[in-house]
Amino acid sequence: MKWNRHLLRIFLISTFFAVNALILFGISSVWSYLNTGADRSSRLHIGFTQEDSNLPTIDWDISSVEGRVIENQTVAEIERDYLKGWFVKNTALATNNRYGIDDYFTDSARVKLFKILKLNKENNYKIEQTTYEHHPKIDFYSTDGTQVAFTDTDVISYQKGYLNDQSIVEQKEVASYKVFMLLEDGFWRVRHFVKKTATPFKAPKPTTLKPKMKARLQQIKGLNYYPKDTPWDTFGKQFEDSIISADFKLIKAMSLNTIRIFIGYEKFGKTKVSEEKLIKLRTLLDHAQNNDLQVVITLFDFYGNYLISDWNLNHRHAERIVKTFKDHPALLAWDLKNEPDLDFESRGKENVLDWLKEMTLQIKQWDSIHPITVGWSSAEAAAHLTKELDFVSFHYYKKLKDFKQELNTLKKAVPDDKPIVLQEYGVSSYSGMWNTFTGSQEKQAAYYETMQSFLAEEDVPFLFWTLYDFESIPKSVVGILPWRKLPQKYYGCVDSNGDKKKAFEILAGTSKQ
Numbered sequence: 001m002k003w004n005r006h007l008l009r010i011f012l013i014s015t016f017f018a019v020n021a022l023i024l025f026g027i028s029s030v031w032s033y034l035n036t037g038a039d040r041s042s043r044l045h046i047g048f049t050q051e052d053s054n055l056p057t058i059d060w061d062i063s064s065v066e067g068r069v070i071e072n073q074t075v076a077e078i079e080r081d082y083l084k085g086w087f088v089k090n091t092a093l094a095t096n097n098r099y100g101i102d103d104y105f106t107d108s109a110r111v112k113l114f115k116i117l118k119l120n121k122e123n124n125y126k127i128e129q130t131t132y133e134h135h136p137k138i139d140f141y142s143t144d145g146t147q148v149a150f151t152d153t154d155v156i157s158y159q160k161g162y163l164n165d166q167s168i169v170e171q172k173e174v175a176s177y178k179v180f181m182l183l184e185d186g187f188w189r190v191r192h193f194v195k196k197t198a199t200p201f202k203a204p205k206p207t208t209l210k211p212k213m214k215a216r217l218q219q220i221k222g223l224n225y226y227p228k229d230t231p232w233d234t235f236g237k238q239f240e241d242s243i244i245s246a247d248f249k250l251i252k253a254m255s256l257n258t259i260r261i262f263i264g265y266e267k268f269g270k271t272k273v274s275e276e277k278l279i280k281l282r283t284l285l286d287h288a289q290n291n292d293l294q295v296v297i298t299l300f301d302f303y304g305n306y307l308i309s310d311w312n313l314n315h316r317h318a319e320r321i322v323k324t325f326k327d328h329p330a331l332l333a334w335d336l337k338n339e340p341d342l343d344f345e346s347r348g349k350e351n352v353l354d355w356l357k358e359m360t361l362q363i364k365q366w367d368s369i370h371p372i373t374v375g376w377s378s379a380e381a382a383a384h385l386t387k388e389l390d391f392v393s394f395h396y397y398k399k400l401k402d403f404k405q406e407l408n409t410l411k412k413a414v415p416d417d418k419p420i421v422l423q424e425y426g427v428s429s430y431s432g433m434w435n436t437f438t439g440s441q442e443k444q445a446a447y448y449e450t451m452q453s454f455l456a457e458e459d460v461p462f463l464f465w466t467l468y469d470f471e472s473i474p475k476s477v478v479g480i481l482p483w484r485k486l487p488q489k490y491y492g493c494v495d496s497n498g499d500k501k502k503a504f505e506i507l508a509g510t511s512k513q
Helices: 002-034 072-095 107-122 211-218 241-253 275-290 308-325 340-347 349-366 400-413 441-458 482-488 502-511
Strands: 125-141 147-163 166-184 187-200 221-224 258-264 294-301 331-338 372-376 392-396 420-425 462-464
Touching: 072 107, 072 125, 072 166, 072 187, 072 308, 107 125, 107 187, 125 308, 147 308, 211 331, 241 275, 258 275, 258 331, 258 462, 275 294, 275 308, 294 308, 308 349, 331 340, 331 349, 340 349, 340 372, 349 372, 372 420, 392 400, 400 420, 400 441, 441 462, 441 502
Parallel strands: 221 258, 221 462, 258 294, 294 331, 331 372, 372 392, 392 420, 420 462
Antiparallel strands: 125 147, 147 166, 166 187
């Protein structure tokens, strides 16, 4: 009984202190909140970050403003709120939801927009759209600094209309708008927004590869590259240029001339591309140049969001990388994305293809010299976008006996003037319980002996998978299933100890033919 009384007393005392601690914590939290200056995003309904918002290019003309002289800081604030107004409007049209409209449009400007949203919702119709470019010219800025009027010219926009979730219309146009904004509650709201003109966007004519560039593509003999100890993380914390240099000397010694590398969208910083990553990429390209290797750069690795509302974010990411390296001597080509056709089912085939088409057009604006391709996962998928892309790339991991037939089928779908590159292929030398001990270095070598003979016979440029066996494979690549993960470790022609496998000499020998 005494022990029970002691335990009860301890419990009551502990409970008393716990309750008081919670009360004090609650009071301190409220006090902290009341004494913390709220930023603009917390005052509004929508907590935007710059990454969430619309990021088209915008070029202001303030050369002839009537009224008060406008400061650059004010222009920046108007730009911020104007583009966010576009963003919430686009979001509203895509969802038929009014969320956020009150924060960026005045009462009078909301009326027409609300009518459109109501009508669209009643008819189960929605519009997905984004803008690429804005060229606003400020016409008037009031003396009290609360009103601004401008004309936004040459606004390039892309729109898709859906009825009952089925795409029924698609258009890209160039338009101009008259805009009037008011400064209210510390930020700018749109009061009037009127489209003045609109014409269909005229896409540039498809480019034709110059003979010299076509010859370079046709002569590709190379591999997909990751460092031995950092697969799928070439530009991470363990990046070491001495390792890159040694690997490239080995690749050159095999008489290969090309490598394909991968740029992760998130790892490179998304819209805020990491300067550190860019320096590492330049270092890699410099080492490639020093070893007479040309480089295919694959963008948007491990990215799978093709929403129209995010296209601008993707464009800003790609623009930073493309403009930084478009003049590097080692650059051979841009690969938009690795195996995007694997996203057809989950993301929608039409959405993926639209994203790829538009990304092609964007990159050609920034780099008109280097060709563009897509790393399709199969010969069948590579029949897509053959007119838009400069050369066709496909991957092949199926049976050897079916290769020629699939290649010939693809050739019929590709214009005669466009090169076809076997961008990934190979076989694992793994032998264990998960493949009933059927793999071996000998079988891997035999595979390459046959495949290299096919490629030489058909004059097909190639990039095999890969230089090294890997000690570890990230879960994000093939998951955790051992029958998928373990074979992936043994695709190299050099083992994880740095010793050459039987396939090495075959691949090096073929490249010398």
